[in-house]
Amino acid sequence: MSRTALLILADGRFPAGGHAHSGGMEAAVASGGVHDTASLEAFCRGRLHTAGLTAAGLAAAAATGYDALALDDAADTRTPAPALRRVARRLGRQMMRAARATWPCAGLDHLARHRPQGPHQPVVLGVAARAAGLTALDAAHAAVYESVGGPATAAVRLLSLDPFEATAVLARLADDLDAVAAAASDAAGRVAVEGVTVLPAASAPLLDITGEQHAAWAVRLFAS
Amino acid sequence: MHLDHPVTLPQRHTYSADPRHPDGSHRALRIGFGGPVGSGKTATVAALCRTLRDRLSIAVVTNDIYTQEDAAFLRREAVLPPERIAAVETGACPHTAIRDDISANLEAVEQLEQALEPLDLILIESGGDNLTATFSRGLVDHQVFVIDVAAGDDIPRKGGPGITTADLLVVNKTDLAPYVGVDLDAMAADSRRQRKDLPFVFTSLTAADGVRPVADWVTECLAARHPGATR
Numbered sequence A: 001m002s003r004t005a006l007l008i009l010a011d012g013r014f015p016a017g018g019h020a021h022s023g024g025m026e027a028a029v030a031s032g033g034v035h036d037t038a039s040l041e042a043f044c045r046g047r048l049h050t051a052g053l054t055a056a057g058l059a060a061a062a063a064t065g066y067d068a069l070a071l072d073d074a075a076d077t078r079t080p081a082p083a084l085r086r087v088a089r090r091l092g093r094q095m096m097r098a099a100r101a102t103w104p105c106a107g108l109d110h111l112a113r114h115r116p117q118g119p120h121q122p123v124v125l126g127v128a129a130r131a132a133g134l135t136a137l138d139a140a141h142a143a144v145y146e147s148v149g150g151p152a153t154a155a156v157r158l159l160s161l162d163p164f165e166a167t168a169v170l171a172r173l174a175d176d177l178d179a180v181a182a183a184a185s186d187a188a189g190r191v192a193v194e195g196v197t198v199l200p201a202a203s204a205p206l207l208d209i210t211g212e213q214h215a216a217w218a219v220r221l222f223a224s
Numbered sequence B: 001m002h003l004d005h006p007v008t009l010p011q012r013h014t015y016s017a018d019p020r021h022p023d024g025s026h027r028a029l030r031i032g033f034g035g036p037v038g039s040g041k042t043a044t045v046a047a048l049c050r051t052l053r054d055r056l057s058i059a060v061v062t063n064d065i066y067t068q069e070d071a072a073f074l075r076r077e078a079v080l081p082p083e084r085i086a087a088v089e090t091g092a093c094p095h096t097a098i099r100d101d102i103s104a105n106l107e108a109v110e111q112l113e114q115a116l117e118p119l120d121l122i123l124i125e126s127g128g129d130n131l132t133a134t135f136s137r138g139l140v141d142h143q144v145f146v147i148d149v150a151a152g153d154d155i156p157r158k159g160g161p162g163i164t165t166a167d168l169l170v171v172n173k174t175d176l177a178p179y180v181g182v183d184l185d186a187m188a189a190d191s192r193r194q195r196k197d198l199p200f201v202f203t204s205l206t207a208a209d210g211v212r213p214v215a216d217w218v219t220e221c222l223a224a225r226h227p228g229a230t231r
């Protein structure tokens, strides 16, 4: 594996559209649920163990070379909120564009051809990781990091939080991130034999509900 | 005219600002409009649509900072049918969406092209930003930077990438110059000094046909792209 490729893929500057999304943070800030560093940490921990774990399982499975179209269906099953499905597919299209320019490969072309409206973003992430020569565990790491990195950046913008403290929150979560990525990657290692049902399907009902509500706001800073 | 490479380069799979579609046909000319908040970007885009829509097939992409206000304004003013206006959300960073991560804007542009083919012209309005905000060449063919006299006559002198490198600098709201004590001659001299040979125009969109200098420049850009075409 190329450690540098992982840094490129996981970099918040990778031009795949993530900067316009808060991962539910904007709704959480508006409701008062996140208002300081401690509540940011609680939010990130919750998102990591739910949406983050599920995304990481899908990404890791895609990175093993497992049928990406079947994984895309599995992602739909694991994303009950219509608004969040739309977001996942839109971000998947944007990541597809960036990934095909960065690591062109037949796997990405195949997925793009069969999902012209956009595959779920974690599936594209996994196929891109494979194209970049990365492992399933690498793909899981990129997915879990993104699941908390995006909301933390959004919290800095929305609450004018101290950026050093927000970054320290991410560092304190590092062991959790590693553990979740390992669990996701373990499940992905069994998908070839046991099918997609072994992949994590943890969900955060409040993120689903507020995600749906946020999509209907007339005035908002972030797209999700 | 710029001659393209005879073979398709791998990065062309991204369909960025390549002058042709993958099938070889010409795609719409893409022009970006940037500049500080309230300088008249939306007003310029609206006036261009009214002036050019009878001759050209036009679409617009807006980049609002936290609302869909610009898109809503253009729809309300009915400068184009609603399906020709798309809004991109920029997550508190308008310059990121036009420069560092253009994926959402490219998506919007391509969806308009697919739905409305053939299009001649796509106007992309940036969210109001600072003097360093410029468009990526991967997104637009040309960029216009719109400032206004009411924000102070020292802006051209301050410079910055928007002022110095945009393909056209528009100094708007000249009708307000007497009320804000602005010396238009000094602004013109500063603009000339900052921009060397690059063009700049003064406009007042409250005047009848006030957008004419910009419309003429856009028409020239289109003509330069299709030499020999009658449009």
Ligand SMILES: Nc1nc2c(ncn2[C@@H]2O[C@H](COP(=O)(O)OP(=O)(O)OP(=O)(O)O)[C@@H](O)[C@H]2O)c(=O)[nH]1
Residues within 6 Å of the ligand: B035, B036, B037, B038, B039, B040, B041, B042, B043, B044, B070, B126, B127, B128, B129, B172, B173, B174, B175, B176, B203, B204, B205, B206
């Ligand atoms: N007097 C005068 N007012 C103008 C002129 N051009 C635009 N305006 C007014 O200036 C205000 C801002 O114009 P917009 O076109 O919305 O500015 P903008 O650059 O799109 O603003 P943002 O998108 O918010 O950054 C509006 O009230 C316009 O009617 C002009 O030439 N003269």
Ligand SMILES: [Mg+2]
Residues within 6 Å of the ligand: B041, B042, B043, B070, B125
């Ligand atoms: Mg505007």
